[in-house]
Amino acid sequence: MQRLKRWQWIKTAPQQWRASLQRKLIRYGLVMGLTMVVLVLGFGRSPALADTPRHYTELEFAPLPEIQVPNYTRVELDNGMKVFLLEDHELPLVSGTAIFGTGDRLEPADQVGLADMTGEVMRSGGTINHPADELNQILEQDAASIETGIGGASGSASFGALTKDAGEVLQLFAEVVRQPAFPQEKIDLAKSQREGGIARRNDDPNSILGREFGKLIYGEESPYARTLEYSTLDNIAREDMVAFYDRYIQPNNMMLGIVGDFDTREMRSLIEETFGDWQATQPAPTVELPPVEQAQVGGLFVVDQPQLTQSSIRIGHLGGQLNDPNYASLSVMNEVMNGLGGRLVNEVRSRQGLAYVVYAFWSARYDYPGIFVAGGQTRSEATVPFIQAVKAEIETLRTGSITDEELNRAQDSVLNSFVFSFERPSQILSRVMNYEYYGYPEDFIFQYQQAIADTTTEDVLNAARTYLDPSKLVTLVVGNVAEIDPPLSSLGMESTPIDVTIPPRG
């Protein structure tokens, strides 16, 4: 995700706008009414509403109304659970998302897959009172959903329901969170599906690329890159999943946000009813994050796939966090490089015709270093020119400068589209929860907005020089080596083959 505005997208929109917009519309309506009268009487046209087409350069635009952040309610239950509520009555829908302080980065290295399986079977296995089939049946008859999962840096549980079913679905949601059954048969199903996933992981070149590139940057043992294997799956038993669940799925380690068509007071008491008597069995886990350093510094790596006619390429090095003081400058850099009209698309795609997909961006994370990552796909024989073209653009960023025009464009693009970060209430609530989860200030997005507005061309150049390091760039090619012409050796680097053969069951 390259911009704040693309972080979260979910449902509908704030009501506070309605009033001001209605006023605006009435005003518009009056203006329109007057104009129509004038036209009917045949006096000609209002100069304010010219009736000839104009080229875009001749247009001027009224300012947008100021962004209004809708008020949400935040309460903390006695058991430590944090609750965020935001009403939105546009449609008869209620949806909720919980975040748990966990993640697969916390699972043991010899049990890769434990967190993910725990997150899946929490839901797929049903609850003590509602076995899986029964739970599925109730939810789907109501066109409702409950889903759970554990990803890299957090766990989640979500539900969605029509208003009339929201109470019933919230009860079931609480059961899934509090009393998952973890039946052996669903654990076996989850395992068998993951085994199938392992067998299929080399079927698509981009899946090889993403997986192997992560290992080159973070290291193959790193929690941010290690992969599921038959051997790690074999080490996962039901009691490990139950223990992982018990350790992390606790009220004092959970936030719950609900958006939609409800009355806040009623919803508060409903949540009190469904979650209030849930007591934590242990203190909230304090998480020590795994250390991160770049595993391979520089170098050219290749996965030979003789069936391919196109190379998939990734170039990059370790990056940083979203709260880095220079993140805004790096975002401007992202804008200059990417997007339709960014340097890479203009040069590598549109001018040289080397690729359909090409990109280079500083991809930051909340609480651990992300990656600076460039790449794309090109026909086998163009592999070397493509790598050279992308690297040349990275070099130009560091040694040249960006123009005032590029800066303005990047700033306009971020600032003018800022309103889309506030399009739907669920988007807003989800952002608030994420900031709190990762310990970011509540107004982080507005700080970011200001920092973008304050960025200068020098800031961007300094950031590019400080944060991009050509000597650390790792290049990975997944392609048909025999067809790469000129060969990879013409890049002046030794290329190291990577064997992606899937380790068989032990």
Place this chain on the structure above:
Amino acid sequence: MRCKTPGGQDGRGRWAPWRMLAIAMGLCLSVTLWLVPQPSAIARTLSARATDIQPYLDRVDDQITEFTLDNGIRFIVMERHQAPVVSFMIHFNVGAAEEEDGKTGAAHYLEHLAFKGTSLVGTSDYEAERPLLDQLDELFDQILAARAAGDMDEETRLQAEFDAVQAEAATYVNQNEFGRIVEEAGGVGLNATTSADATRYFYSLPANKLELWMSLESERFLDPVFREFYEEKDVILEERRMRTDNSPVGKMIEAFLETSFPDYIYGRPVIGYEDDLRNMTRDDIYDFYTTHYTPRRMTVTMVGDVNPREVQRLARIYFSRYPDRPNAPDVVAELAPQTEPRDVTLYLNSEPWYLEGYHRPDLNHPDHSVYTVINGILTRGRTSRLYKSLVQDGRIALDMGAADGFPGDRFPNLVLFYGLTAPGHTVDEIKTAMHQEFDRLRTEPVTAEELDRVKTQSLASLVRSLASNQGMASLLASYQAKTGSWRNLFSELEAINQVTAEDVMRVSQVMFRPDNVTTGRILPLAEQEET
């Protein structure tokens, strides 16, 4: 087309590397301008279902204004004032189905070129640029002729000349200026898609930029200049390599459609065959554009914080500039009746996939809603019949899904079912299990509970789509263009509510016949070597 996998909103996927593959590359068969990188059962009655929700659906009528300009361009405006933003969609009721044989890929090529600007946008000096573009076309024709004559020396000489002129032409290009204007104005989601049925151009803007959209988009299709034509050809060839040639599923889909639809508009790849793309000329694209981009094939939708009267006023000013002209004759879509099963097997560098497709009538057929219900009962959600029998209980497939209205639904098309084998299981087991479920549908009535579930899900999914400006812009345009009225989006729900167990059995008996099936198998290369 409606693409579905059982857990549409579920959390599965991180361990499922094929998900992206199936959805983005092959099965949802439309091609885009670009990819942004990155990453206790309660049976409710019908009446209860309707009364709870009906007012919200009725309200849509008040939110929508529609009008048609004298030249035939249709506008549909839906007011949603929740946030000061608007989503726009231009839907041309023209797709790969309109292409002539030998010119496959023209509709999609045109879509790419529609981002290259006009005589004012995208160039520093059109008067100087224009003769160079003409010269390139002439040189390209000569290159093709030399190649056909086998005169390699001449071809090399011409190519050098071509490269020099191309480099000169490039000096006048303001690359991707159109996209830059939109992004600078705060536009998001700028993209376009081409499918067998339609070509659609879309993005969202802050609400104060309504007139910018009017100006840019009206000029865009009034005065397009297809510059960077030959560079873009390479881009499209890369897109084809990515989606088709280097994707096992992409290859299978191309072969599957050829097998299922011989000599028929839906039997050809939307992205185009490589040879057709290589031989495509700028004139070919101009011909396609002038023949098919007629005002009466153009539907414009906008959803968001707009004043419909202001929209109408500006639309007249900007879009009345398109002269009215007749549409090209409708495509003749004649599919020879299938008389026996068809099948295609590809041995690829991939684990096995199994696909089965059945012919069905177009979107406007009276039984359309019955097909929708059948597909829902078979594949929608964890309680659906195929999910249970293949994945959850039978455990012979890792995953399954379906695509109804494949690869389009303006004309008779397919319902496609697919499954990925679980470890230790075969495509034949998937086939047997699928057939058991199809046979059950032909011989036993479905339960009231299943019917009720699918009906409630259809209703809820329509309600959920009302919360999205982009989603509604897309749906309204599509229903308007393909069925003649956006209202059919809502009346289809009523039709679904009328579907009975008898309807399901009747249509299943028509559809699930051995002489109506196309079978596709991806098998690992190793198995071919064994046989």
